[in-house]
Amino acid sequence: MLIRGLMFSSALAAFLALPSLAEAGRIIWPCSGSVTSPYGPRSSPCSGCSTFHHGIDIGVGSGTILGAPGNGTVSSYAYDSCGGNIYKIGYGGGWETRFLHSSSAIVGVGTAVSRNRDVARSGNTGSCTTGAHLHFEVRKDGVSQSIPGLRGEFKTRNTEVPKDFPGLNDPVASIVTIDNNSAGFSVVGSWATATGAADKHGADYRYKSTAPVSEPASWTTSLSAGTYSIQAWWPAGTNRSTAAPYILPDGASVPVNQQINGGKWNVLASRSLSGAVTTKLSCWATSGFVVMADAIRYVR
Amino acid sequence: MKHRRLLIMLSAAAIVSVVLIAIISRQYAPLFQEGGEAGSKTIVDDNKKEAPTTRVASLPDVSGKLEPADQAKAHRKKIAETRKSANQKLTAVMQGEAPPLSEEEQAAMDKGIVDSISSLTQQIINDPSFAAHAIAMLAAEDDPEIIAMLAQALGQAAAELGDKFPSDLMLKMAQTDDNLGRREAALQVLSYLKKVSPEVEKGVIQLAQNAATPELRIAAINAMGAWVTANKDMATRITDQLLLARTATDDPGVRGMILQTVGNLEVPLTPKAVEAMTDAIKHESEPLNRSLAAVALGSGTNSGNRDQVISVLEQAYAGEQNLDTQRHILTQIVKAGRWDAETFLERIPKPHPQLQQDVEDYISILAQVDRNDWGAIWDKKSEIDHQRGTYPASHGGHGTDDQ
Numbered sequence: 001m002l003i004r005g006l007m008f009s010s011a012l013a014a015f016l017a018l019p020s021l022a023e024a025g026r027i028i029w030p031c032s033g034s035v036t037s038p039y040g041p042r043s044s045p046c047s048g049c050s051t052f053h054h055g056i057d058i059g060v061g062s063g064t065i066l067g068a069p070g071n072g073t074v075s076s077y078a079y080d081s082c083g084g085n086i087y088k089i090g091y092g093g094g095w096e097t098r099f100l101h102s103s104s105a106i107v108g109v110g111t112a113v114s115r116n117r118d119v120a121r122s123g124n125t126g127s128c129t130t131g132a133h134l135h136f137e138v139r140k141d142g143v144s145q146s147i148p149g150l151r152g153e154f155k156t157r158n159t160e161v162p163k164d165f166p167g168l169n170d171p172v173a174s175i176v177t178i179d180n181n182s183a184g185f186s187v188v189g190s191w192a193t194a195t196g197a198a199d200k201h202g203a204d205y206r207y208k209s210t211a212p213v214s215e216p217a218s219w220t221t222s223l224s225a226g227t228y229s230i231q232a233w234w235p236a237g238t239n240r241s242t243a244a245p246y247i248l249p250d251g252a253s254v255p256v257n258q259q260i261n262g263g264k265w266n267v268l269a270s271r272s273l274s275g276a277v278t279t280k281l282s283c284w285a286t287s288g289f290v291v292m293a294d295a296i297r298y299v300r
Numbered sequence: 301m302k303h304r305r306l307l308i309m310l311s312a313a314a315i316v317s318v319v320l321i322a323i324i325s326r327q328y329a330p331l332f333q334e335g336g337e338a339g340s341k342t343i344v345d346d347n348k349k350e351a352p353t354t355r356v357a358s359l360p361d362v363s364g365k366l367e368p369a370d371q372a373k374a375h376r377k378k379i380a381e382t383r384k385s386a387n388q389k390l391t392a393v394m395q396g397e398a399p400p401l402s403e404e405e406q407a408a409m410d411k412g413i414v415d416s417i418s419s420l421t422q423q424i425i426n427d428p429s430f431a432a433h434a435i436a437m438l439a440a441e442d443d444p445e446i447i448a449m450l451a452q453a454l455g456q457a458a459a460e461l462g463d464k465f466p467s468d469l470m471l472k473m474a475q476t477d478d479n480l481g482r483r484e485a486a487l488q489v490l491s492y493l494k495k496v497s498p499e500v501e502k503g504v505i506q507l508a509q510n511a512a513t514p515e516l517r518i519a520a521i522n523a524m525g526a527w528v529t530a531n532k533d534m535a536t537r538i539t540d541q542l543l544l545a546r547t548a549t550d551d552p553g554v555r556g557m558i559l560q561t562v563g564n565l566e567v568p569l570t571p572k573a574v575e576a577m578t579d580a581i582k583h584e585s586e587p588l589n590r591s592l593a594a595v596a597l598g599s600g601t602n603s604g605n606r607d608q609v610i611s612v613l614e615q616a617y618a619g620e621q622n623l624d625t626q627r628h629i630l631t632q633i634v635k636a637g638r639w640d641a642e643t644f645l646e647r648i649p650k651p652h653p654q655l656q657q658d659v660e661d662y663i664s665i666l667a668q669v670d671r672n673d674w675g676a677i678w679d680k681k682s683e684i685d686h687q688r689g690t691y692p693a694s695h696g697g698h699g700t701d702d703q
Contacts, residue, residue: 025529032410033390040553052588054693061393061400075679078686083694086686092675093566094635096682141598141635141678142685142692143591143628145560146553148518154387154445157410159417160452162488164526166564229673270672 025166027069028116029155030099031134033058039147046130054144055100055137058155062103062132064122067157068113069097069138070168077105077120083135084126089113094142095167100135101125116158138165177297178219180206189215189283191293197235199263201295205234208283209290210241216280217293228273229299232281234292236262241289247280249273255285258292265297273298372433375420376441379449382412387445417453424457428464431457435469444481451485455492462495471503474520484519491523494530501527508545518557521545525561535567543576552586559584559592562600569600574608581616581629590620591628591693598632610637610644617648624693627658631681634662638671654690661685 037057044051068089075090083100090096103123113119124132138145148163149155178184179202191206206217232246240258246268247253254268268279281293386409392398401409424431431454438450458465467490474486490496490504508520524542528535539562546558559580562573569577577600580593594613601609613636617629633648634641642663650656661684662677669676685691 025526032386032406033394052693059394063400065403065406076683076686078689080686080689080691080694086691088682088686090675090679090682094674094678140564141595141628141631142682143595144588144693145564146557153448154383154390156383156386156413156449158414159449160455162448162451162484163522164491164529164564166525166529166566229670267670267673270670 025164025168026160027097027138027165027168028067028158028160029058030066030069030136030157031058031060031064031122031155032157033060033064033134033155035059035149035151035153035155036133038149038151039144046128054139055098055135056147056149058134058136060122060132060134062121062123064134065106065118066099066102066120066122066134067116068107068119069136069161070115070165071113072097072168073112074105074107074109074119077109080126082126082128084129085123087120089119091168093167094140095165096139097168098135098137098139100137101129101133138168140167175297175299176221176223177295178221179295180204180217180293182219184220185218185293186220187215187217187293189213191215191217197237197262200235201233205292205294207290207292210283210285210287212284212287214282214284216247216282218278218280219296220276220278221298222276223273223298226273227270229270230268230279231265231297231299232256232268232279233265233295233297234258234262235294236260237292239290241285241291243285244291245282245285247282249277249279253282368430368433369436371423371430372437375416375423375434376437376446376450379413379416379420380443380446382409382416383445383449385409386413413449417449420450420453421456424454425460428461431461431466432469435466435473438482438485439473439477441482442479447481447485451488455489458489459492459494462493465493467493467497467500471500474507474516475503480513480515483516487516487519487523491519491526493527496527496531496534505541505545508541509548514549514551514554517545517549517551517554521554521557521561525564528565528567532567535565536570539565539567539570539573543573546576546580552584552589555580555584556586556589556592559589559596563592563596564599566599568602569597569605569609571605573600574605574612578612581612582619587622587625588693590616590622591625594625594629594632598635601636606636614644614648623652623654626652626655627692630655630658630662631678634666634677635674638666638674638677641666657690 035056036059037053039053039056042051042053070091072089072091075096076088078086080086085102087099087102087105088096099120101123102120103125104121106121107113107117107119122132122134136147138147145165147161181202181204187206189208191208193204193206195204197205208215230248236259238259242257242259243255244258245253245255248269248271250271252269256266279296281291283291285291389398389401389409393400420434424434434450434454438447438454441447441450458467470486470489474483474490477483477486487504487507490500504520504523508517508524511517511520521542524538528538542558542562546555549555562577577593577596581590581597584590584593594616597609597613610633613629613633617626617633620626620629633644637644645659645663650659661681665677665680669680682691
């Protein structure tokens with residue numbers, strides 16, 4: 001009866017969605033298999049292979065699906081004559097993980113991925129390999145970081161690598177966008193609405209002639225604590241101000257040339273933000289031009 | 301007559317009780333300390349290189365608590381069975397004795413193992429008193445893979461429970477267990493703590509500086525770094541202790557781990573730390589360790605130490621013979637001096653075409669991206685190098701890290 005009770009408890013626990021206990025800085029093994037070559041100094045295993053192993057090799061058959069070690073963005077998938085197809089995920093702050101010798105990518109470059117998402121397949125590409133395996137690296141600013149694991153040890157996908165890598169597995173990048181049509185947008189004074197520019201964000205945009213008055217457009221939202229890239233979108237044109245003054249949440253002024261770089265996100269600054277934040281666009285600039293208020297976004 | 305019968309019955313009951321106690325004690329003997337008095341085991345003097353002969357001291361007496369102990373064994377059994385099944389299947393596939401697993405089979409197999417760890421973690425979180433039984437299970441475990449899984453379960457629970465987690469038991473295991481793997485696992489568990497008691501902090505620091513084996517020192521250093529990740533207030537005093545740990549060893553692996561950890565703290569370096577990293581970037585025997593010192597300098601720059609850091613990096617760059625390390629130092633010159641990096645990039649020597657290319661790449665990148673965003677600068681440079689096949693110290697191909 002006790003055993004039946006224990007079995008039921010175990011089954012119930014497995015059935016219920018157990019909460020995620022992922023800690024910042026804890027990455028996971030991207031696949032299951034035994035360590036065939038650990039990180040660190042070694043005898044060169046093949047022609048062209050170095051005597052310092054900057055990653056850890058896990059023995060897996062070609063085509064094995066690999067999981068993202070942490071929350072990041074696929075930053076590169078390029079061929080190297082030695083390392084073969086190298087699949088790279090970036091995590092910000094100079095951190096990246098690399099899968100060498102891969103056979104194919106499942107998730108393309110530029111996509112944000114969460115920890116353990118299927119992202120690529122292992123392979124045997126490149127000349128610096130003696131058989132199908134995963135060569136897995138963690139690097140900061142291009143310098144390899146040690147990854148614990150001894151030859152023969154079996155690693156299970158989605159179990160944690162027993163080492164702290166701060167900066168990896170931070171919460172998935174969040175983007176908060178406020179368009180001039182959003183609830184968080186407001187103006188002081190008279191700002192016209194237009195739709196004519198092809199490189200606008202959304203359905204329309206607002207504009208105002210430059211003048212020495214304090215009548216800004218504002219974009220307000222609430223953010224969870226973090227470091228954000230503050231970015232602005234405007235439709236460009238020859239009559240725009242060359243020094244349109246954006247005012248950051250901390251009060252700093254960032255003048256931008258709105259005659260160029262229209263139709264895309266332009267980085268104004270990076271700031272540590274939390275709670276209610278407002279970015280403004282002032283019209284207080286050299287007379288004879290217009291300032292364009294279209295969209296602002298905060299990217300963590 | 302009546303009294304005689306009563307006396308006989310009482311005697312029989314007493315005999316039965318004694319027998320039962322003997323049976324229970326024998327069954328649970330491994331959970332008790334072998335010899336000696338509870339709590340009398342002192343920290344092993346690792347400098348004498350003597351392995352401790354007893355297992356963890358001062359474990360709770362669980363002889364009267366059959367159910368939690370049985371539950372702990374059930375968890376262990378579940379973890380072991382799922383792991384063994386996975387090992388067997390994958391080994392058969394790798395040896396060509398079985399067809400490759402389907403994606404569904406692989407996912408189910410991995411999930412089984414992960415869930416077995418998670419269920420143990422959750423039970424400990426739900427009932428902190430269960431932690432002692434899980435620790436006792438770890439203390440009795442010899443299989444390295446199961447040790448690793450138990451450590452993850454305990455560590456995640458420790459992160460959630462904080463003060464309620466018996467970290468003193470883990471510290472004792474780290475200090476006195478007779479199995480290196482269990483000692484490392486105990487340090488891994490302690491690395492999950494978000495707040496650390498003075499006793500645990502002191503004990504782990506001592507291991508980082510004095511443990512007999514490099515593996516233990518490395519595990520302790522990792523714990524210290526992880527604590528700072530969770531609690532930046534600890535950064536200065538932990539850094540000081542890491543610097544002492546570096547002077548306490550000649551092992552390049554341990555020294556490398558220290559340099560990595562200092563570089564990953566992402567806090568401004570104190571004057572003492574700048575001095576230590578200056579020594580490291582000039583005198584570490586391993587090129588990788590000199591690269592790690594460069595990263596530590598670049599990552600620890602603030603307005604107060606910037607000029608000194610850049611000067612150190614420039615001097616080290618000029619004297620460095622290993623091309624990959626030179627490239628890493630150049631990267632850190634850009635990181636430390638990025639708001640006027642062009643000044644430094646234009647004046648440093650470029651004795652190798654790759655260095656000239658790196659300088660040109662960085663000047664181009666700095667004209668395009670927000671200089672506040674180091675990640676964006678490095679991502680761009682990394683992308684260029686990947687496309688060109690010139691990623692520094694790349695896997696085997698460029699060989700410069702052999703110098």
